[in-house]
Amino acid sequence: TQLLEQSPQFLSIQEGENLTVYCNSSSVFSSLQWYRQEPGEGPVLLVTVVTGGEVKKLKRLTFQFGDARKDSSLHITAAQPGDTGLYLCAGAPSVKTNFGNEKLTFGTGTRLTIIP
């Protein structure tokens, strides 16, 4: 079973501060995805990282995939109240038992609150 642990579980910071959220596993993934979910809504895909060591930027958000493809981080610069939400990482398996079988394993989530 592939497990993804996210830390911290909860984070509350002031507007304008920087923060980093971590997603760790002992398993190797073919890709790692980050989602943001707001209350009562479905998760929304933010980014997918595929190559070990890959860094992707989405405005003030920077995503990095670990060299060994077992972990990832999300860094937010100058956080804004609109960044508030539940951040979820998800991993696609590196070993596919058969074509089309690609269960996404979701992390435990980081609930982020940005205080104005």
Place this chain on the structure above:
Amino acid sequence: DSGVTQTPKHLITATGQRVTLRCSPRSGDLSVYWYQQSLDQGLQFLIQYYNGEERAKGNILERFSAQQFPDLHSELNLSSLELGDSALYFCASSVVPSAVGAFFGQGTRLTVV
């Protein structure tokens, strides 16, 4: 708008009853996933279908079943409902491979009373 449509948005039913949740994936997506989300359990994978065939199974109870139809829409059937089944149920779809990301519907909030 993710392009994934789930109905109904809210459902309230009594214990012991049976309900059906429906999902229409994004146009062109062959894979459909069902997830359950409750406050203390996070997003739990239930089952995946690819082009009408079951491809992966998670911690899905025997009281739950699903299928994907030839037009690629999917239904999740929940029977003999218990209070603990109250949760948000999400459907997601993706192109194959899902390594590029999945797109989620807005979910069905099921309340069992």
